[in-house]
Amino acid sequence: MLNVPPQAFPAPASQQRVAADSRAKVPLKPGRSLMDWIRLTKSGKDLTGLKGRLIEVTEDELAKHNKKEDCWICIRGFVYNVTPYMEYHPGGEDELMKAAGSDGTDLFDQVHRWVNYESMLKECLVGRMAVKPIAAPKGMLPEKKVLGASAKGLTPSYDWFQTDSLITVVIYTKQKDVNAELVIVDCQDKQLRGEIIMDDHSYLVEVDLDHAVQEDLAVNIAEKVGKVEIILKKKDNIHWKMLGRPLESHNTLIKRTGRGLFYRKCKLVSKTEVTHDTKLFCLMLPKSTHLSVPTGQHVYLKQIIAGTEVVKPYTPVLPFLPLDFKEPSCHGGAHVYLMIKIYSCGLFTQALDHLQIGDYISVSSPEGNFKKSQVQTSEDLFLLAAGTGFTPMVKLLNFALTEVSCLRTVKLIFFNKTEDDILWRSQLEQLALKDERFEVQFVLSQPTKDWVGKHGKISSSLLCEFVKRSRKDSKVLICICGPTPFTEQGVQYLKDLGYSQEEIHAFSA
Ligand code: FAD
Numbered sequence: 001m002l003n004v005p006p007q008a009f010p011a012p013a014s015q016q017r018v019a020a021d022s023r024a025k026v027p028l029k030p031g032r033s034l035m036d037w038i039r040l041t042k043s044g045k046d047l048t049g050l051k052g053r054l055i056e057v058t059e060d061e062l063a064k065h066n067k068k069e070d071c072w073i074c075i076r077g078f079v080y081n082v083t084p085y086m087e088y089h090p091g092g093e094d095e096l097m098k099a100a101g102s103d104g105t106d107l108f109d110q111v112h113r114w115v116n117y118e119s120m121l122k123e124c125l126v127g128r129m130a131v132k133p134i135a136a137p138k139g140m141l142p143e144k145k146v147l148g149a150s151a152k153g154l155t156p157s158y159d160w161f162q163t164d165s166l167i168t169v170v171i172y173t174k175q176k177d178v179n180a181e182l183v184i185v186d187c188q189d190k191q192l193r194g195e196i197i198m199d200d201h202s203y204l205v206e207v208d209l210d211h212a213v214q215e216d217l218a219v220n221i222a223e224k225v226g227k228v229e230i231i232l233k234k235k236d237n238i239h240w241k242m243l244g245r246p247l248e249s250h251n252t253l254i255k256r257t258g259r260g261l262f263y264r265k266c267k268l269v270s271k272t273e274v275t276h277d278t279k280l281f282c283l284m285l286p287k288s289t290h291l292s293v294p295t296g297q298h299v300y301l302k303q304i305i306a307g308t309e310v311v312k313p314y315t316p317v318l319p320f321l322p323l324d325f326k327e328p329s330c331h332g333g334a335h336v337y338l339m340i341k342i343y344s345c346g347l348f349t350q351a352l353d354h355l356q357i358g359d360y361i362s363v364s365s366p367e368g369n370f371k372k373s374q375v376q377t378s379e380d381l382f383l384l385a386a387g388t389g390f391t392p393m394v395k396l397l398n399f400a401l402t403e404v405s406c407l408r409t410v411k412l413i414f415f416n417k418t419e420d421d422i423l424w425r426s427q428l429e430q431l432a433l434k435d436e437r438f439e440v441q442f443v444l445s446q447p448t449k450d451w452v453g454k455h456g457k458i459s460s461s462l463l464c465e466f467v468k469r470s471r472k473d474s475k476v477l478i479c480i481c482g483p484t485p486f487t488e489q490g491v492q493y494l495k496d497l498g499y500s501q502e503e504i505h506a507f508s509a
């Protein structure tokens with residue numbers, strides 16, 4: 001039996017309703033949760049009004065369906081009748097209506113390209129857009145290749161070599177300062193995928209290998225010259241005639257947002273309690289994956305819940321908060337640690353909590369727009385976190401206190417409901433004792449009468465006190481993360497206090 005949230009929970013005005021999607025602005029009506037939507041899609045009801053037929057849709061036809069009560073949207077060439085989905089959209093009906101009767105691909109990619117609409121909206125599929133004859137000159141390459149070619153000299157290239165036992169794929173990024181976080185390699189079922197992140201672009205080598213290789217691979221990076229070597233071990237010591245068959249996106253340089261999210265299955269190796277409702281999940285990457293999640297970035301987890309693929313973002317943390325943390329060398333693959341609050345009626349977190357040690361879950365490549373360089377040039381770092389909005393602050397704290405010498409002060413103000421909700425309280429207090437640059441303050445919104453610390457929610461007066469520069473002209477960075485209203489209010493207060501956009505980083509999806 002599925003653990004289906006009762007329709008009355010949370011209360012209609014509850015913050016949790018608004019927080020179902022990080023960008024949600026509109027509370028959903030009772031009975032309109034994601035689980036309710038999944039139920040409706042499984043009910044056998046004709047959601048397109050076409051009795052299961054798929055049709056070819058012309059632009060003129062698409063444009064006719066532009067009303068709330070009759071709304072079609074095209075995403076990546078597929079047309080969906082989203083009329084029945086209107087009330088279930090966490091971002092609200094008006095947001096969905098922005099793409100009514102038109103191609104909503106760009107809008108979708110801007111807002112939440114990670115949501116796997118194919119699975120969520122499969123019962124709403126009307127058909128494909130009719131292909132317009134294109135009068136393209138002969139030999140013209142598709143858009144993604146043209147992009148690479150236009151930057152000719154700067155476009156990465158690749159080559160490969162072999163010995164009796166090894167295959168080495170070399171990628172010449174033609175870019176300095178390529179580090180391990182910018183190289184993501186996976187090899188699954190003979191398919192090799194090597195991605196290099198180059199600012200907002202991604203270069204991909206993607207081939208179906210000629211022969212089988214062993215599970216573990218190695219990646220060597222010559223940072224200064226931007227050369228990346230992927231070393232694979234042949235399963236059989238035979239001579240390969242070719243590296244393999246190029247796959248669709250092979251040897252392309254395109255905008256990162258244009259690449260679909262890539263997932264690999266990771267094994268749950270441990271699950272430990274952090275507080276009464278929050279757990280630390282340790283996932284092991286396959287040996288055939290090379291990936292490390294940069295500070296300030298998140299990954300997406302994907303699970304199939306009641307037959308529908310559901311995706312949610314989570315921000316990896318470290319296993320604990322020491323100074324000078326280094327990933328321990330370990331057998332098997334590298335680890336990803338996630339600190340996750342289990343909501344009693346949460347669709348995804350309830351399913352996560354039911355995972356057993358040894359079970360597998362799909363984890364995406366990292367995403368996010370935080371740049372470490374923002375911290376590297378700061379003298380004062382102020383971190384504002386609420387609830388699990390603490391998660392991006394973990395790696396950020398470690399990075400700031402171990403690698404940024406110009407920082408004079410690092411302060412965290414951590415908002416929670418009760419004392420029992422404070423994540424890693426004693427670790428934070430110990431860190432403050434250990435490093436005099438670091439200070440932590442806890443603020444409770446629902447304290448017991450014994451609480452002698454600060455109480456309340458985020459406010460201008462609290463922030464005014466907290467974000468004071470250590471010197472008159474100190475270079476400041478303020479990072480904020482928590483429930484959407486918390487972040488939005490915080491950013492507004494900071495702006496009112498005179499801080500500029502460049503001095504504030506708000507974490508969001
Ligand atoms: P949902 O089912 O989405 O419910 C969320 C809340 O809404 C719950 O309180 C639930 O009770 C309530 N709800 C239930 N039914 C409805 C309804 N009908 N309408 C509206 N609301 C309803 N979380 C972490 O714990 N750790 C992290 O590291 C983390 N990182 C994140 C990073 C990013 C970039 C973002 C955007 C979010 C992050 N989150 C993180 C939050 C996470 O993505 C999920 O939103 C969270 O785990 C809740 O998922 P859920 O499916 O269990 O809850």
Ligand code: NAD
Nearest residue numbers: 019386387388389415416417445482483485486507508509
């Ligand atoms: P919670 O409900 O336990 O609340 C923690 C504190 O947040 C409260 O004590 C209060 O001080 C503050 N708060 C809550 N609602 C508020 C409101 N409406 N206005 C002002 N302040 C408010 O928090 P939680 O359940 O741990 O939720 C954490 C949130 O952080 C989730 O919404 C999650 O999606 C988000 N999150 C985002 C990211 C990210 O964007 N990168 C990462 C992690 C978590």
